[in-house]
Amino acid sequence: MSKRIPVTYPEITAPLRERTREALADAELGGNLRAAQASWAKGRRQMAEQHDFAAMRERATGIRRDNIARLPELLERLEERVRAAGGTVTRVADSDAACRYITDLAAARGATLVAKSKSMATEEIKLNEALEEAGLRVVETDLGEWILQLMQEHPSHIIAPAVHLNKEQIRSVLAAESGEAVPEGREALVAHARRRLREVFAAADIGVSGVNLAVAETGTLCVVENEGNARLVTALPRIHVAVMGMERVVADWSEAAHLLQLLPMAAIGDDAATYVNLITGPRAPDEADGPVELHLLLLDGGRAALRGTDLQDALNCIRCGACLYSCPMWRSVGGQAYGSPYSGPIGAVVTPLLEGMRGERSSELPFLSSLCGACHEACPVGIPLHDLLVRVRNRVTTPGHRRDRLRFRLWALAWSRPWAYRATRALARGGLRLAGRRGWARRLPGPGAAWTSQRDLPTRWPPRSPSS
């Protein structure tokens, strides 16, 4: 791996409407998304047949609500236990603080190569950019993430980041990376990537992982995966840095066992992930592998401010990705159109919250939903995502949305008076008659144009049968 691969994430250049239009026009993307969704739905059906999913979901919902209610206490306990096991714990307020901690650590230890296993928290803090800027080489080792890193793209799904690409696209990316011909076929592609990335595991100075759950009782970090890269990343480099959203803590092993079983059921339609790595402190003195140093970063990034608000339930999320697959919007446009590390319904809720409602995405994403509620139904921890979406919408304060709100307020004011209601009705009817021909309006000016760009509007009721 001699070639240095720069990671630059492009800023969002087009507005959401344009991004979704582009995604909808991409037939290849549409096919890939449909295949991915079908395979998820099949697994999900199998799980529902084999297990009492509803009962598991109910218990999990209770566990997560309780965890978040007791968050300060559980975090204190977690910190204490991780330190007792020989690890270092640091609370970081935001992305800058998190990235600075890791780049400073790398500089202090003279590290040059960082191997990463898939982690949404490090996507959120844009760690790769920060490491590259600090002159470090960073390599994603989850196959999907690695492919995206090579293509300089963002993940399109929490669990299956390269779900929008097909194997020929992937083959050409891998051939370009290695400068050698890559044989055809899925198995050959996987074997090729395995060999290339083993070089990275063997040489990396620092391994960076996320944390799916942390168990306060014993100070244990749980990292769930199917490939084996997270184990190698947390076993071979001398330093392990785990970046964890501060809400991902559970009280004890009974809770952890329950959620660790439910997570893969919701995420991939299997009742166990291939690997779950349970890490308590650095290696013991008599062990030959495992990190010598373990650093846990507890990331706030806007999370603490959600506690005690009507959006608190967003913190219950265990990042399984089920709401994405269940969402008719996400299924149509894929994750990249969202322009945020978190896409789909949960992304539309948390992106504005993590960005503090100021970001460009904050005014757009909560509106990328039909509020059908499929996300709530799919969620293994029962987050009322459709309610949260409405609440986030109410917090949006861009000029356009303020104008809309004023408009609706005036409308409500008018129509709560019978004379005003009748007057606007007469006005609208008269206007329609003028604009229409033979009972149908085909092109209306002003706000009516949005309607007639898609369909005709009858100018009298009952409408005449549509003329050709």
Next chain:
Amino acid sequence: MAAALAEQLIAAIERRRGSGERCDAAGAAARVVERIRSWGASRALLADHPLMDALGLPVALASAGIEPVRWPGPRDPRAGGAWRGLLGLESPETACGITVPAFGVAERGTLVLEAGAGHGRAIDVASAYHLALLPAERLVRTLEEALVATFAAGRRPPSAVSLVSGPSRTSDIEKISTLGAHGALALHVLVIGEELSPAT
């Protein structure tokens, strides 16, 4: 009882495209050799565990032409960061990691591997193949039982515990599950117990 749990464990692992069988202690070494041969592996990376010698594995492997390699101790140069050999980067990847799980969870088909001196946390994923030797008395029904016992109060928690439920796989290419992503390409579990030898 143990036989039923063993069957449940094996069936769940088979659903994830791993495999398993029951046998008694006397027959275990022959089974191990047979399995490693069927994979075409030429080296066995052994956890440093008394069960290996009790089953006569090192001798059986060596006489079958399979090189037994002990997991390195902490001062072994291979453990000083020189992982290339163990990862199969210096020769074709042909190692089979042999582990002894602390528990086998019947309900979900999960092996609980505790890291410790001699039982490295990377044995199974550093190898191309993984063979687990599970004494039948270590079978439990649920994951909760296994984890609560592993992390019981009054005992220093192991620095790493790996739950393994199948061969390494990825679905990152077109959502189709493909084996051998970074960890073992194949997983075979041998449930060992005197009363467990399947009637033939």
